[in-house]
Amino acid sequence: MKQTLKISDIIAVGFMLFAFFLGAGNIIFPPLAGQLAGENLIPAMTGFLLTAVGLPLITIVAIAVAGGSWDHLTKDLPKRAAMTIAVLIFIIIGPAFAAPRTGLVAYEMAIKPFFADAAQLHLTIFSILFFVVAMSFAWSQGKLIDVIGKVLTPVLFIGLIILAAAVFIDPQGEMIAAQGEYLTHPLQKGFLEGYNTMDTFASLMFGGLIVDALRKKGVQDQSATAKYLISAALVAAAGLAFVYVSLFYLGATSAAVAVGADNGGAILSMYVQSLFGPYGQIVLSVIVLLACLTTAIGIISACSDYFSSITPIAYKAWVVIIGVACATVANVGLSQLISLSVPVLFALYPVAIALVALTFIRKKLPNPKVAYRVVILVSLMFALIDAAKVAGVDVSALSMLPLFEVGMGWLMPTVAAMVCMLFIGKSEQVELAEETA
Template structure:
């Protein structure tokens, strides 16, 4: 179940393109990607298990308003701003575009209206109609990816491309930041609560046992995701000849499947990806509508579903490549905050003053992450070039760890845990 939570159809488009662009630097880029796309969600879920819950429990030493703002930002990012519109665009790129001769903006607009119109209808009952379908779709999608992985290792269809400029100087760092695109660390902050709720429903009430099961589930999910991402990286890294150039990973996967299995394989891929994207979109739209309905106490759940679905449709019309490029500065700015919360959660037993330490670590991560995000957005941030690792978009790292050291040393006596 935990693996299924993370394996969205949108996630499979990033490793092939990174593998294609990395060329001979594939291994370094892949390792960096795996750290953020697999390692960070894994340690986040384990931190949630240790804390006994997700974001609300991990953030209990922060002001309640800050936790609410973080939760709202996460729901916006994985909802109407980026992740949910991306599901429709991935379905368009992999399920419709390969069969069209000259698709344009009109085609995309009509498709997104139909896609998110269907998502709207299915979300009105909070996605219950798709529960059973989702349980079937994930194993089928995984089987297809396994078959594709085996074929990539046994019968690669192309050769290794040349290294793109973006992956020439710092392939590890570029892969590390590309892993942000999966947004799975944000999701893990929410999934921790959901998985613990499922365990309680199954009759598992002992907190130690709950934590152990959550850790085991996290390891299984990480192993599955690692296998999928590694195989897709290698697919992209052996696809020159199958494609000569590509602007996104969906194009590479579609071309590779066509080369391996012919037109029938492409039709099967189109059907599975379409259904998988719809189920993911319904889950995201439903959860976001439910969250904002409970947060504001205004408007019905159905009204929030309509607002989210329309917002997703509008955002999706910018196109997949534009959406990804716009999301990168936001993710570069926000990811350090999530990492800082996880780091503080692990260090909590060593803190003498957890309230001060948590707030210091989170403030520093946010401030320096914002600097990195503004640089990624193309703003002139030359005044900060003196910061270590600023040139590679990771100026937040050393200040955040320095704040953690100060947080551990500060305080004369251990504070009582905040309820």
């Protein structure tokens, strides 16, 4: 069995991971941040890149260090706890929220503008076709690198390069003064906005999927798998950074052509039409459709892969189940699901970050099993406070917590718990219990 890949295969794996990450949300979010940052573009963009690119990259590296799978990453947690966290992440990022959103946003930005009188029937027909196509690509796991990394992503990347080149060669306006929090602390604001992309969850999903793809290419050795996984993550991170930098600059120079726009999608649409004239919508439609489609394929495949591993239902059956669920949710109740999903994301995201951080210090922990349980529990308890605040519950009595106001009240207690666990060793009773278990 071969343990080496050609450079073209490594780049294809990286492109596949990049395409899985780059959904419509990643494309339409930076322009608004760039517009609000204005002349403070550099510090705001730096903060954003730290969390929107840095955290997902670190998470992929953690998966590689841990052994290439969710089970390896959570081996020091009780199995039920690890499975519960995983199921919640896969449901929220999968059929309950992110995957259906890809179909909805693809319709809103790429298809709806071509209809003078768009109706619900158009969305229904499009969402069915969109997810049928996504399911057909996800159907054959072993060919994901070839169809995504070598076909769809290069086309997507060419579209993004054309857009980026046009933005830097012919900016449509001057940068204006920064607004709101971008005026007073742009680095911190950019950092927090990047955190909201939630791509650390995506890393936990896609890391295992990339490992499976590598194995189907003949790479079985753990060290070789880790090396190629990290290489793919670096390619994906470089691609994401390129997209974010160009879209931030687009937003920062958009004030003149996007007057009154209150969201990134509107800014992007107005800017592209200003750049390319009547053909602008076609360029934007191609980019958004491919970005949404590749992300939907990645999510459906990753969810199907995980759920088939914990149930007797086969991978291809899960592809159909999740695809149908996504097409259904894309048509009904998405706004309600978003409002329900946000508190759950606030509760689980710190847990994911804590899990990644523990992976890198595991060898220094005297008692990994106790450390993982304590740190994850602390992160979850304090994250639930942030989640309650987002859900509208009055938790002002806990406002003395550091970073409480910015929704990161979990951070300092989690760090403190982690530091404490570096000095708590195994007791003789624990060692004896493990020996007799």
